[in-house]
Amino acid sequence: MPTVKAFIRTTAKNLNDVNVRFRYTDGRTVQLFHKSEILVRPDTFDVEKGCIKARVVFDNKRRKQIDKSISDRKELIKEMCIGVADKSVLTSKWLDETIDKKLHPEKYEVEPEIKTLFQFVDKFILHAPERKDKGTGRALSPKNIQQYNATKKRLKEFAQEIGKSDFEFNDLDQLFYDEFVSYLQKLGFTQNSVGKHIKVLKLMLNEATIQGYNLSRYYNSYHVFKEDIDTIYLDEAELQQLKGFDFANTPYLDRVRDWFLLLAWTGCRFSDLEKITKTDIKDGFITFRQQKTNAKVTIPLHPVVVEILEKYDYQMPVPVTNQRFNEYVKEVCRLAEINSVETMTRTVGGKLITEKFEKWEHVTSHTGRRSFCTNMYKRGLPTLMIMSISGHTTEKSFLKYIKVKQEEHAEMMAKKWKEIYK
Numbered sequence: 001m002p003t004v005k006a007f008i009r010t011t012a013k014n015l016n017d018v019n020v021r022f023r024y025t026d027g028r029t030v031q032l033f034h035k036s037e038i039l040v041r042p043d044t045f046d047v048e049k050g051c052i053k054a055r056v057v058f059d060n061k062r063r064k065q066i067d068k069s070i071s072d073r074k075e076l077i078k079e080m081c082i083g084v085a086d087k088s089v090l091t092s093k094w095l096d097e098t099i100d101k102k103l104h105p106e107k108y109e110v111e112p113e114i115k116t117l118f119q120f121v122d123k124f125i126l127h128a129p130e131r132k133d134k135g136t137g138r139a140l141s142p143k144n145i146q147q148y149n150a151t152k153k154r155l156k157e158f159a160q161e162i163g164k165s166d167f168e169f170n171d172l173d174q175l176f177y178d179e180f181v182s183y184l185q186k187l188g189f190t191q192n193s194v195g196k197h198i199k200v201l202k203l204m205l206n207e208a209t210i211q212g213y214n215l216s217r218y219y220n221s222y223h224v225f226k227e228d229i230d231t232i233y234l235d236e237a238e239l240q241q242l243k244g245f246d247f248a249n250t251p252y253l254d255r256v257r258d259w260f261l262l263l264a265w266t267g268c269r270f271s272d273l274e275k276i277t278k279t280d281i282k283d284g285f286i287t288f289r290q291q292k293t294n295a296k297v298t299i300p301l302h303p304v305v306v307e308i309l310e311k312y313d314y315q316m317p318v319p320v321t322n323q324r325f326n327e328y329v330k331e332v333c334r335l336a337e338i339n340s341v342e343t344m345t346r347t348v349g350g351k352l353i354t355e356k357f358e359k360w361e362h363v364t365s366h367t368g369r370r371s372f373c374t375n376m377y378k379r380g381l382p383t384l385m386i387m388s389i390s391g392h393t394t395e396k397s398f399l400k401y402i403k404v405k406q407e408e409h410a411e412m413m414a415k416k417w418k419e420i421y422k
Helices: 060-082 092-103 117-126 142-161 174-186 191-210 236-244 251-266 303-311 322-335 365-378 383-390 395-399 406-420
Strands: 003-007 018-026 030-040 285-289 296-300 341-348 351-358
Touching: 003 060, 018 060, 030 060, 030 092, 060 092, 117 142, 117 191, 142 174, 142 191, 174 191, 191 341, 236 251, 236 365, 251 303, 251 322, 251 365, 296 383, 322 365, 365 383, 383 395
Parallel strands: none
Antiparallel strands: 003 018, 018 030, 285 296, 341 351
16 A cells, blocks of 8 residues: 655754655555655654654644645645556656646746747747846846837737737738838837837847747848937036026925936936935045946036035935926926027927927936036036046947037137137
8 A cells, every 4th residue: 555654864963954755655666755845853853753743842833834734745645646557657756746746837837839929029028027138137127128018019009000910920021110110100209219119129029039939030121210319408507597596485396406406417317316325425426336237437526416415414305206307397497497499300200390499398307417418528528537427338329418509519619729729
């Protein structure tokens, strides 16, 4: 008759928790061993009875849990082994695997066969939290995954628009690309927004190719749209104007104004500034690692930054979400009369359009970082020096932040000429 016995392996001096093991015996030919995840202290385990000793001091609830776990495992082992007709398959390895499948079936679920775009996109997004950023080696940010979901949404809406429920990988040819781009443009997306969706789609299809699902290479020819647009910055006079405005009657706007000035005089990203603590500020410098790039930066404290830090006892002002900040900072700049009329030319819906607006309407948290880079550049500081503060790793990416107008460039050159040709 088959029997199952619980036992432990340990030395007399060992008082650390050990795994409870099981021996299944059926006649002379079958003897299997199973090492369980159930842990016990050797001095509390009754080797003869295969349970916690009756006379040892032990938490009663825990005793019942362990004894029940051992009893249940014995019954499971019997159930697994007795039901096997061909005894030749019975091995200790087989027993371990069979029990693991019974206890953790989710580990052995077979993923559905992937044949279409949306089947793969679902898998891609499901496993996105496991992906690593190639630059930093860290897990992807929620912003990345949010963009993946946004592209998935647009692809599904596009499929519905043209009367399809899904796409075969071979469907994703030049015609598909042209129609998808036209669909995004009809929605009124800017050229850069269209480009972001194409970039994500190419990323997904490249991964599908690597994993062997996609054999089509049409996606290699997809063009990712990118357009430099006229973004704004606040010059030093406007920053001083903002600093001098009295927000005493609206404390939350006062904090937002101070937060923006910190961005504009440190060059920090919003996500980095909100994580800076008192311990990061020492001897006239702020030192921290940037969240996006993992680069370590050291920033000298500008007099405006020192004044704001003293106001808050060298803590950051109480933060709000980036989205809410971008709403409030427009109101801050409107009240402070940052209202010069600006012109922006960009491609929207596939058409080049030019818009006029008051500057406050387009101020965001990123305007602060852009203002820092541009104002320091206008001051004549070397590019590499500014990059060491802002944390930009390439001059190409840094120069995108410099928003000096053609007239300002001419004025800067004229000033230099006066210095050179006295």
